[in-house]
Amino acid sequence: MRYHQAVHDVPLLFESCEKPTAGESFDPTLGGLLPGEVVRSRLDIPDLPERDVVKHFINLSQMNFGVDNGMYPLGSCTMKYNPKICDDVVSWPTVADIHPLQDPSTIQGALRLMHELEGMLCEIGGVDAVTLQPAAGAAGEFTGVHIVRAFHEANGETRKEIILPDTAHGTNPASAAMVGYDVLDLPSKDGCVDVEALKSSVSKDTAAFMLTNPNTLGLFEKNVKEIAGILHDAGALLYYDGANLNAIMGKTSPGKMDFDIVHFNLHKTFATPHGGGGPGAGPVGVKRRLDEFLPIPRIVEKGGVYSLDSNRSKSIGKVRAFFGNYAILVRAYAYIRMMGGKGLVSASENAVLNSNYLKERLKRDFELPYADLRKHEFVLSGAPLKKKGLRTLDFAKRLLDYGFHAPTIYFPLIVDEAIMIEPTESESKETLDRFVDACESILKEDPRLLHDAPVNTARRRLDEAKAAREMIFSWRAYKKKTDSASRPS
Amino acid sequence: MPLSECSLEMLQQMRVRSVDELFQDIPKEVRIDGLRLADGLSEIDLRRELESMMSVNRAASSMPSFLGAGIYNHFIPAAVRTIVSRSEFITSYTPYQPEISQGMLQSLFEYQSFMAELTAMDVVNSSMYDGSTALGEAVLMSHRISGGNRFLMSRAISPEKKVVARTYAKGADISLDEVAYDPLSGLVDLEDLRSRMNDSVTGFYFETPNFFGPIETRWDEIRRIVGQKTLVIGVNPLSLALLKPAGEMGADIVVGDAQVFGTPMNLGGPTIGLFGCKQEHVRKMPGRIIGMTSDLEGRTSYCMTLQTREQHIRRSKATSNICTNEALLAVAAAAHLAIIGRSGLIDIARRNVENMSSLSGRIASIKGFKAPHFKATHFNEFVVTSNRDPDRIHRELLKRGVHGGMRLGEAFPELKDSTLYCTTEMHSKHDHDQLVSALEAIT
Numbered sequence: 001m002r003y004h005q006a007v008h009d010v011p012l013l014f015e016s017c018e019k020p021t022a023g024e025s026f027d028p029t030l031g032g033l034l035p036g037e038v039v040r041s042r043l044d045i046p047d048l049p050e051r052d053v054v055k056h057f058i059n060l061s062q063m064n065f066g067v068d069n070g071m072y073p074l075g076s077c078t079m080k081y082n083p084k085i086c087d088d089v090v091s092w093p094t095v096a097d098i099h100p101l102q103d104p105s106t107i108q109g110a111l112r113l114m115h116e117l118e119g120m121l122c123e124i125g126g127v128d129a130v131t132l133q134p135a136a137g138a139a140g141e142f143t144g145v146h147i148v149r150a151f152h153e154a155n156g157e158t159r160k161e162i163i164l165p166d167t168a169h170g171t172n173p174a175s176a177a178m179v180g181y182d183v184l185d186l187p188s189k190d191g192c193v194d195v196e197a198l199k200s201s202v203s204k205d206t207a208a209f210m211l212t213n214p215n216t217l218g219l220f221e222k223n224v225k226e227i228a229g230i231l232h233d234a235g236a237l238l239y240y241d242g243a244n245l246n247a248i249m250g251k252t253s254p255g256k257m258d259f260d261i262v263h264f265n266l267h268k269t270f271a272t273p274h275g276g277g278g279p280g281a282g283p284v285g286v287k288r289r290l291d292e293f294l295p296i297p298r299i300v301e302k303g304g305v306y307s308l309d310s311n312r313s314k315s316i317g318k319v320r321a322f323f324g325n326y327a328i329l330v331r332a333y334a335y336i337r338m339m340g341g342k343g344l345v346s347a348s349e350n351a352v353l354n355s356n357y358l359k360e361r362l363k364r365d366f367e368l369p370y371a372d373l374r375k376h377e378f379v380l381s382g383a384p385l386k387k388k389g390l391r392t393l394d395f396a397k398r399l400l401d402y403g404f405h406a407p408t409i410y411f412p413l414i415v416d417e418a419i420m421i422e423p424t425e426s427e428s429k430e431t432l433d434r435f436v437d438a439c440e441s442i443l444k445e446d447p448r449l450l451h452d453a454p455v456n457t458a459r460r461r462l463d464e465a466k467a468a469r470e471m472i473f474s475w476r477a478y479k480k481k482t483d484s485a486s487r488p489s
Numbered sequence: 490m491p492l493s494e495c496s497l498e499m500l501q502q503m504r505v506r507s508v509d510e511l512f513q514d515i516p517k518e519v520r521i522d523g524l525r526l527a528d529g530l531s532e533i534d535l536r537r538e539l540e541s542m543m544s545v546n547r548a549a550s551s552m553p554s555f556l557g558a559g560i561y562n563h564f565i566p567a568a569v570r571t572i573v574s575r576s577e578f579i580t581s582y583t584p585y586q587p588e589i590s591q592g593m594l595q596s597l598f599e600y601q602s603f604m605a606e607l608t609a610m611d612v613v614n615s616s617m618y619d620g621s622t623a624l625g626e627a628v629l630m631s632h633r634i635s636g637g638n639r640f641l642m643s644r645a646i647s648p649e650k651k652v653v654a655r656t657y658a659k660g661a662d663i664s665l666d667e668v669a670y671d672p673l674s675g676l677v678d679l680e681d682l683r684s685r686m687n688d689s690v691t692g693f694y695f696e697t698p699n700f701f702g703p704i705e706t707r708w709d710e711i712r713r714i715v716g717q718k719t720l721v722i723g724v725n726p727l728s729l730a731l732l733k734p735a736g737e738m739g740a741d742i743v744v745g746d747a748q749v750f751g752t753p754m755n756l757g758g759p760t761i762g763l764f765g766c767k768q769e770h771v772r773k774m775p776g777r778i779i780g781m782t783s784d785l786e787g788r789t790s791y792c793m794t795l796q797t798r799e800q801h802i803r804r805s806k807a808t809s810n811i812c813t814n815e816a817l818l819a820v821a822a823a824a825h826l827a828i829i830g831r832s833g834l835i836d837i838a839r840r841n842v843e844n845m846s847s848l849s850g851r852i853a854s855i856k857g858f859k860a861p862h863f864k865a866t867h868f869n870e871f872v873v874t875s876n877r878d879p880d881r882i883h884r885e886l887l888k889r890g891v892h893g894g895m896r897l898g899e900a901f902p903e904l905k906d907s908t909l910y911c912t913t914e915m916h917s918k919h920d921h922d923q924l925v926s927a928l929e930a931i932t
Binding site for chain 2: 005010012013014026028030033034035037038039040043044045046047048050053054056057058060061062063064065066067068069072074077079082085087089090091092093094095096097098099100101102103105106107108109110112113120123124126135136137138139141142146169170171173174175176177178179180183219220222224225248249250251252253256257267273274275276277278279280282316317318319320321322323324325326327328334336337338339340341342343344345349350352353354356357360372373375396397400405406408411428429430454457458459460461462463464466467468470471472473474475476477478
């Protein structure tokens with residue numbers, strides 16, 4: 001084990017506000033330009049030399065782990081390598097320094113790029129039209145479910161319910177609820193949709209069924225056509241959560257599987273960086289009959305000239321201001337152009353190969369619920385750890401000490417002590433083998449080492465209950481708390 | 490594509506003959522045969538092609554532009570890019586493993602601290618998608634706080650925000666009602682607000698400075714009229730370098746867009762939704778919140794907290810569906826504010842006010858133009874009214890290499906002769922000269 005994360009003692013920037021020179025009085029009226037009644041009386045933010053600020057953040061960055069540091073097998077998150085050219089492109093002034101309300105004649109390049117990206121996503125998703133507006137996967141779901149609602153309302157129907165498999169991502173039920181739907185959980189059978197149970201759950205009240213395929217266990221839902229038939233016969237729609245699209249590019253498509261609505265996670269499948277939580281982008285694609293409900297504006301091309309069309313009476317409106325996360329769209333466009341059609345297919349092939357290889361090597365050491373092939377990810381059960389008084393959490397924390405990011409744990413909920421591993425196509429066989437070695441070595445270790453893990457990271461285990469109890473969310477709150485504690489009662 | 494030697498070795502070890510075998514679980518009836526997309530480009534060809542495609546865009550540096558309306562062109566110190574270009578930040582995921590993610594977590598805590606100080610709110614979350622979705626979420630949160638099914642919004646807000654807020658409100662069956670603005674000052678029409686308040690009202694949203702630029706002065710009275718209902722205030726966080734913060738105006742929730750701190754215009758996205766609230770409402774808040782705590786060895790540490798509000802735990806009962814947010818831009822905002830510091834921030838805000846005042850005065854002195862249209866104090870945006878057709882002005886300015894402001898007629902028919910102009914510290918005197926002489930040339 002050779003990994004050790006940097007450990008720096010980095011005080012908060014605001015701690016420098018404690019210096020006597022800080023918080024000097026200033027004239028916020030700017031000598032009368034602003035009336036005294038609208039200005040603030042104090043502003044306590046730090047004033048530091050640039051040199052110190054850069055040092056502060058560079059040292060902080062060293063206490064953070066990204067894909068560029070090492071393998072990040074976080075299931076369902078597709079932490080693939082992010083090509084650097086894609087980040088470079090978005091720093092160009094012709095890309096970054098343009099305003100969304102500029103006359104379309106002055107942003108033709110940007111409009112063309114977005115229009116072409118829509119077309120490429122149509123091909124990959126097997127759909128007829130795409131909106132790029134949603135800012136994230138969950139925002140894509142929110143958009144898609146609004147389209148579901150608009151579709152039924154246009155048919156004069158108010159259907160109340162959205163059905164979800166019990167393996168669904170948490171965002172699915174949350175998005176459905178935000179659009180006003182009741183959520184019905186469908187228990188899985190052998191890790192997949194229970195078709196008979198689905199048949200008996202579908203009713204006149206069913207607005208849609210949301211599904212990802214392959215599902216969160218990494219299993220391909222073979223009955224997807226039959227599932228689609230059940231929904232469509234009942235007048236309901238089938239929604240595709242694109243979180244797992246990285247498994248199937250060029251092999252099948254949501255459209256081919258008869259899904260009506262699809263969201264894409266550009267920050268997963270199309271290699272845009274996750275940025276420590278965002279920004280991402282969650283474009284939504286639909287079949288022809290739902291085209292009219294897409295958000296406005298639509299980008300329209302005529303004779304090589306691009307314009308905007310907001311005159312669409314059935315549109316759900318907007319889900320975000322302007323065009324969406326354009327700088328992310330540019331990165332995804334660059335990625336797709338660089339990969340090409342064959343490159344994307346090969347990405348899916350290698351993602352699936354890596355995942356099955358790891359699964360085969362690790363299933364002896366853990367439990368592997370459900371037989372069969374996996375696609376881009378697989379879920380192990382850490383239940384055997386319990387015999388040693390350990391839990392999946394302990395194993396995950398110990399992996400950090402070996403320089404691997406932990407897998408997703410305790411999800412999906414139907415697997416006891418779940419360990420969800422998605423290696424992506426980016427990792428070499430050598431890295432995968434090292435990962436297996438690390439897992440096997442951890443299982444042989446003294447359980448106390450796992451209890452104490454991690455020890456090679458910038459911090460050891462945190463008191464998360466204390467964070468929730470003390471509720472210190474800012475320097476301001478911290479000051480309030482420490483000031484009131486030091487004040488004599 | 491041919492398989493690499495390593496791939497073949499892996500297949501062998503798995504006793505699988507080919508990669509195709511790994512896809513045999515996909516039924517034939519749903520199979521497709523590859524993708525009809527062009528072949529991949531090398532990096533050099535990609536760069537060449539994108540340079541050519543993007544060269545037809547007119548960037549702010551090649552054409553003085555006076556657009557604002559929610560997206561602003563501000564100075565970004567080079568060091569901000571140095572910081573947010575760190576791979577460790579860019580290529581990390583949401584910090585679910587805090588021990589190995591302290592860099593991101595502390596940076597987000599620093600962002601929350603800057604925003605809490607600027608807005609004088611108790612809690613600011615670690616970001617929403619943008620200013621418009623922050624407002625949408627605020628409407629839903631108001632409903633959780635105060636009940637009711639009607640949310641009041643000032644008419645003087647961005648048309649983009651109105652449409653987005655409507656989408657959010659629809660799911661919760663909340664209707665949105667507009668409160669008029671005073672035609673002289675552009676500020677909230679207090680009589681109209683008073684007449685619309687009743688038991689079914691959830692809350693009220695106004696902005697300061699508002700969409701037309703005027704800065705609100707009567708927040709005490711607004712707070713009194715809104716009473717026990719939820720008061721949501723929209724801010725331009727840069728203006729808070731000088732202006733009274735929403736927290737001191739009695740806001741329950743404050744929203745805005747922190748794009749002004751360290752994020753380029755990016756054709757409007759990504760930007761970063763600012764969302765803050767009073768401590769008493771925190772459990773009803775959407776989004777990720779970073780809290781301070783300590784580790785096993787007692788060292789100050791940071792982690793995501795109050796996660797029981799969130800979708801991955803609470804599912805359909807979550808306060809929001811948000812998962813991916815705009816974390817990296819929050820780091821940019823924190824880095825930006827730290828680099829310019831208190832004195833730099835005040836200086837930039839001052840330049841905005843001075844530029845606005847100077848440009849507005851110069852436009853007012855052109856025959857046939859009135860600026861600012863509203864009698865109020867402004868920050869960096871103002872409405873210009875003219876007896877010349879705004880579309881014609883727009884075209885004439887473009888011909889002269891200047892991009893005018895946003896024409897208001899479409900969203901606000903009562904302002905069909907008006908255009909919203911914005912000027913920031915990025916405009917030189919020469920840029921103003923160019924606009925003024927171009928306007929003067931239009932007869």
